Amino acid sequence: MRRSGHIVRQVLEAAKEVVAPGVSTMDLERVAERKIRDLGAKPAFKGYYDYPCVLCTSVNDEIVHGIPSERRVLKAGDIVSLDCGVVLDGYYGDAAITVPVGHEISPELQKLLEVTRESLLRGIEAARSGNTVGDVGAAVQRLVEANGFSVVREFVGHGIGTKLHEDPQVPNYGVPGHGPRLRAGMVLAIEPMVNIGLPGTRLLDDKWTAVTEDGSYSAHFEHCVAVTKNGPVILTE
Numbered sequence: 001m002r003r004s005g006h007i008v009r010q011v012l013e014a015a016k017e018v019v020a021p022g023v024s025t026m027d028l029e030r031v032a033e034r035k036i037r038d039l040g041a042k043p044a045f046k047g048y049y050d051y052p053c054v055l056c057t058s059v060n061d062e063i064v065h066g067i068p069s070e071r072r073v074l075k076a077g078d079i080v081s082l083d084c085g086v087v088l089d090g091y092y093g094d095a096a097i098t099v100p101v102g103h104e105i106s107p108e109l110q111k112l113l114e115v116t117r118e119s120l121l122r123g124i125e126a127a128r129s130g131n132t133v134g135d136v137g138a139a140v141q142r143l144v145e146a147n148g149f150s151v152v153r154e155f156v157g158h159g160i161g162t163k164l165h166e167d168p169q170v171p172n173y174g175v176p177g178h179g180p181r182l183r184a185g186m187v188l189a190i191e192p193m194v195n196i197g198l199p200g201t202r203l204l205d206d207k208w209t210a211v212t213e214d215g216s217y218s219a220h221f222e223h224c225v226a227v228t229k230n231g232p233v234i235l236t237e
Contacts, residue, residue, distance in 0.1 A: 004093030005235035029068035044085030076102030096222035137174025191222030
Protein backbone atom coordinates (compact mmCIF):
# COMPACT_ATOMS: atom_id res chain seq x y z
CA MET A 1 0.00 0.00 0.00
CA ARG A 2 2.95 2.32 0.51
CA ARG A 3 3.85 1.76 -3.16
CA SER A 4 0.34 2.57 -4.39
CA GLY A 5 0.28 5.56 -2.02
CA HIS A 6 3.57 6.83 -3.41
CA ILE A 7 2.16 6.66 -6.96
CA VAL A 8 -0.95 8.62 -5.94
CA ARG A 9 1.29 11.33 -4.47
CA GLN A 10 3.31 11.58 -7.69
CA VAL A 11 0.12 11.83 -9.76
CA LEU A 12 -1.25 14.63 -7.56
CA GLU A 13 2.06 16.51 -7.71
CA ALA A 14 2.11 16.20 -11.52
CA ALA A 15 -1.46 17.55 -11.78
CA LYS A 16 -0.72 20.31 -9.27
CA GLU A 17 2.21 21.52 -11.43
CA VAL A 18 -0.21 22.18 -14.28
CA VAL A 19 -2.79 24.13 -12.22
CA ALA A 20 -2.84 27.72 -13.55
CA PRO A 21 -5.33 30.30 -14.83
CA GLY A 22 -6.61 29.28 -18.28
CA VAL A 23 -6.09 25.55 -17.72
CA SER A 24 -9.17 23.31 -17.94
CA THR A 25 -9.90 20.57 -15.43
CA MET A 26 -9.74 18.12 -18.37
CA ASP A 27 -6.12 19.23 -18.90
CA LEU A 28 -5.45 18.08 -15.32
CA GLU A 29 -7.22 14.78 -16.04
CA ARG A 30 -5.00 14.09 -19.06
CA VAL A 31 -1.82 14.73 -17.04
CA ALA A 32 -3.03 12.44 -14.24
CA GLU A 33 -4.07 9.63 -16.59
CA ARG A 34 -0.71 9.69 -18.38
CA LYS A 35 1.19 9.71 -15.07
CA ILE A 36 -0.76 6.74 -13.67
CA ARG A 37 -0.02 4.76 -16.83
CA ASP A 38 3.67 5.75 -16.85
CA LEU A 39 4.04 4.60 -13.24
CA GLY A 40 2.52 1.20 -14.02
CA ALA A 41 -0.65 1.48 -11.92
CA LYS A 42 -4.35 1.45 -12.80
CA PRO A 43 -6.82 4.23 -11.98
CA ALA A 44 -9.12 3.40 -9.07
CA PHE A 45 -11.88 5.90 -9.86
CA LYS A 46 -12.45 5.44 -13.61
CA GLY A 47 -15.34 3.02 -14.06
CA TYR A 48 -16.07 2.90 -10.30
CA TYR A 49 -19.89 3.09 -10.31
CA ASP A 50 -19.40 4.32 -13.90
CA TYR A 51 -17.39 7.39 -12.87
CA PRO A 52 -15.85 8.61 -16.16
CA CYS A 53 -12.40 9.91 -15.11
CA VAL A 54 -9.22 9.05 -13.17
CA LEU A 55 -9.31 12.33 -11.22
CA CYS A 56 -11.93 14.30 -9.31
CA THR A 57 -11.51 18.06 -9.81
CA SER A 58 -13.72 20.11 -7.47
CA VAL A 59 -13.56 23.89 -7.94
CA ASN A 60 -14.53 26.56 -5.37
CA ASP A 61 -17.95 25.62 -3.93
CA GLU A 62 -17.63 22.03 -5.21
CA ILE A 63 -16.82 19.77 -2.27
CA VAL A 64 -16.00 16.41 -3.88
CA HIS A 65 -16.46 14.32 -7.04
CA GLY A 66 -16.26 17.17 -9.56
CA ILE A 67 -15.92 15.65 -13.03
CA PRO A 68 -13.09 17.01 -15.22
CA SER A 69 -14.35 18.98 -18.23
CA GLU A 70 -12.95 20.94 -21.16
CA ARG A 71 -15.49 23.63 -20.34
CA ARG A 72 -14.38 24.14 -16.74
CA VAL A 73 -11.49 26.59 -17.07
CA LEU A 74 -9.62 27.68 -13.93
CA LYS A 75 -9.36 31.37 -13.08
CA ALA A 76 -6.91 33.26 -10.88
CA GLY A 77 -8.19 33.27 -7.31
CA ASP A 78 -10.01 29.92 -7.61
CA ILE A 79 -9.20 26.89 -5.50
CA VAL A 80 -9.34 23.36 -6.92
CA SER A 81 -9.39 20.05 -5.06
CA LEU A 82 -7.59 17.18 -6.77
CA ASP A 83 -8.59 13.69 -5.59
CA CYS A 84 -7.01 10.57 -7.06
CA GLY A 85 -6.92 6.84 -6.40
CA VAL A 86 -4.86 4.06 -7.94
CA VAL A 87 -4.58 0.31 -7.62
CA LEU A 88 -1.23 -1.49 -7.82
CA ASP A 89 -0.90 -5.26 -7.44
CA GLY A 90 -4.39 -5.40 -5.92
CA TYR A 91 -3.83 -2.69 -3.29
CA TYR A 92 -5.36 0.78 -3.33
CA GLY A 93 -4.01 4.25 -2.62
CA ASP A 94 -6.21 7.36 -2.31
CA ALA A 95 -5.30 10.98 -1.55
CA ALA A 96 -6.47 14.55 -2.14
CA ILE A 97 -5.07 18.08 -2.04
CA THR A 98 -6.63 21.50 -2.56
CA VAL A 99 -4.49 24.05 -4.37
CA PRO A 100 -4.79 27.75 -5.21
CA VAL A 101 -5.04 28.86 -8.82
CA GLY A 102 -2.55 31.63 -9.57
CA HIS A 103 -0.22 33.33 -7.13
CA GLU A 104 -2.80 34.97 -4.91
CA ILE A 105 -6.00 33.84 -3.27
CA SER A 106 -7.99 35.72 -0.64
CA PRO A 107 -6.79 35.57 2.99
CA GLU A 108 -10.01 33.72 3.88
CA LEU A 109 -9.30 31.01 1.29
CA GLN A 110 -5.67 30.80 2.41
CA LYS A 111 -6.91 30.20 5.96
CA LEU A 112 -9.41 27.59 4.72
CA LEU A 113 -6.63 25.62 3.04
CA GLU A 114 -4.31 25.86 6.06
CA VAL A 115 -7.00 24.83 8.56
CA THR A 116 -8.20 21.91 6.42
CA ARG A 117 -4.65 20.63 5.93
CA GLU A 118 -3.91 20.99 9.65
CA SER A 119 -7.19 19.26 10.59
CA LEU A 120 -6.07 16.27 8.51
CA LEU A 121 -2.82 16.13 10.49
CA ARG A 122 -4.80 16.30 13.76
CA GLY A 123 -6.96 13.41 12.59
CA ILE A 124 -3.89 11.39 11.61
CA GLU A 125 -2.31 12.02 15.02
CA ALA A 126 -5.42 10.50 16.65
CA ALA A 127 -5.28 7.36 14.43
CA ARG A 128 -3.59 5.24 17.07
CA SER A 129 -4.14 1.66 18.11
CA GLY A 130 -6.61 1.63 21.03
CA ASN A 131 -8.23 4.91 20.01
CA THR A 132 -11.59 4.99 18.22
CA VAL A 133 -12.94 6.37 14.96
CA GLY A 134 -14.67 8.99 17.12
CA ASP A 135 -11.29 10.20 18.38
CA VAL A 136 -10.17 10.83 14.78
CA GLY A 137 -13.35 12.70 13.83
CA ALA A 138 -13.37 14.74 17.02
CA ALA A 139 -9.77 15.86 16.44
CA VAL A 140 -10.68 17.13 12.96
CA GLN A 141 -13.93 18.76 14.06
CA ARG A 142 -12.40 20.54 17.06
CA LEU A 143 -9.82 22.41 14.97
CA VAL A 144 -12.19 23.21 12.09
CA GLU A 145 -14.94 24.64 14.26
CA ALA A 146 -12.49 26.54 16.47
CA ASN A 147 -11.52 28.43 13.31
CA GLY A 148 -15.10 29.28 12.38
CA PHE A 149 -15.48 26.77 9.54
CA SER A 150 -17.77 23.74 9.27
CA VAL A 151 -17.27 20.03 8.63
CA VAL A 152 -19.19 18.27 5.86
CA ARG A 153 -21.36 15.48 7.30
CA GLU A 154 -22.60 13.60 4.20
CA PHE A 155 -19.17 12.51 2.96
CA VAL A 156 -16.68 10.67 5.14
CA GLY A 157 -13.33 8.91 5.12
CA HIS A 158 -13.08 5.14 5.01
CA GLY A 159 -11.04 2.03 5.46
CA ILE A 160 -8.98 1.09 2.41
CA GLY A 161 -6.95 -1.93 1.30
CA THR A 162 -7.80 -4.47 -1.38
CA LYS A 163 -10.93 -2.41 -2.05
CA LEU A 164 -11.18 1.35 -2.48
CA HIS A 165 -13.84 1.68 0.22
CA GLU A 166 -13.79 -0.66 3.23
CA ASP A 167 -15.07 -0.50 6.79
CA PRO A 168 -14.94 1.44 8.99
CA GLN A 169 -16.44 4.72 7.83
CA VAL A 170 -14.37 7.62 9.21
CA PRO A 171 -16.47 10.79 9.69
CA ASN A 172 -14.73 14.14 10.16
CA TYR A 173 -16.76 14.77 13.31
CA GLY A 174 -17.42 12.64 16.34
CA VAL A 175 -17.29 11.99 20.05
CA PRO A 176 -14.00 10.92 21.62
CA GLY A 177 -14.09 7.28 22.71
CA HIS A 178 -17.06 6.40 20.45
CA GLY A 179 -17.21 4.27 17.31
CA PRO A 180 -15.13 1.31 16.12
CA ARG A 181 -11.84 0.77 17.93
CA LEU A 182 -8.64 1.13 15.92
CA ARG A 183 -6.02 -1.60 15.94
CA ALA A 184 -2.63 -2.13 14.38
CA GLY A 185 -2.86 -3.28 10.76
CA MET A 186 -5.83 -1.11 9.79
CA VAL A 187 -5.43 1.45 7.02
CA LEU A 188 -7.73 4.48 6.97
CA ALA A 189 -8.32 7.09 4.29
CA ILE A 190 -8.78 10.19 6.44
CA GLU A 191 -10.19 13.09 4.41
CA PRO A 192 -11.55 16.29 5.98
CA MET A 193 -13.93 18.26 3.75
CA VAL A 194 -14.32 21.72 5.20
CA ASN A 195 -16.70 24.55 4.21
CA ILE A 196 -16.26 28.25 4.86
CA GLY A 197 -20.01 28.53 5.47
CA LEU A 198 -22.59 26.01 6.66
CA PRO A 199 -22.07 22.23 6.41
CA GLY A 200 -25.06 21.56 4.11
CA THR A 201 -24.49 19.95 0.70
CA ARG A 202 -26.44 19.24 -2.47
CA LEU A 203 -25.80 17.06 -5.51
CA LEU A 204 -25.67 18.53 -9.02
CA ASP A 205 -27.62 17.05 -11.94
CA ASP A 206 -24.58 15.02 -13.07
CA LYS A 207 -25.28 12.87 -9.97
CA TRP A 208 -21.61 13.10 -8.92
CA THR A 209 -20.58 16.66 -8.09
CA ALA A 210 -21.38 17.65 -4.50
CA VAL A 211 -21.50 21.39 -3.79
CA THR A 212 -22.09 23.49 -0.69
CA GLU A 213 -25.74 24.32 -0.18
CA ASP A 214 -24.98 27.98 0.60
CA GLY A 215 -22.43 28.50 -2.22
CA SER A 216 -19.50 28.92 0.16
CA TYR A 217 -16.10 27.56 -0.85
CA SER A 218 -14.86 24.16 0.32
CA ALA A 219 -11.46 22.46 0.73
CA HIS A 220 -10.48 18.77 0.85
CA PHE A 221 -7.27 17.04 1.92
CA GLU A 222 -6.75 13.27 2.24
CA HIS A 223 -4.07 10.76 3.22
CA CYS A 224 -4.03 6.99 3.59
CA VAL A 225 -2.79 6.22 7.10
CA ALA A 226 -1.66 2.89 8.52
CA VAL A 227 -2.40 2.27 12.19
CA THR A 228 0.72 0.59 13.62
CA LYS A 229 1.91 -0.37 17.08
CA ASN A 230 4.36 2.53 16.79
CA GLY A 231 1.70 5.08 15.88
CA PRO A 232 0.20 6.36 12.61
CA VAL A 233 2.19 6.07 9.38
CA ILE A 234 1.20 8.14 6.32
CA LEU A 235 1.34 5.98 3.17
CA THR A 236 0.56 8.71 0.62
CA GLU A 237 3.61 10.95 0.99
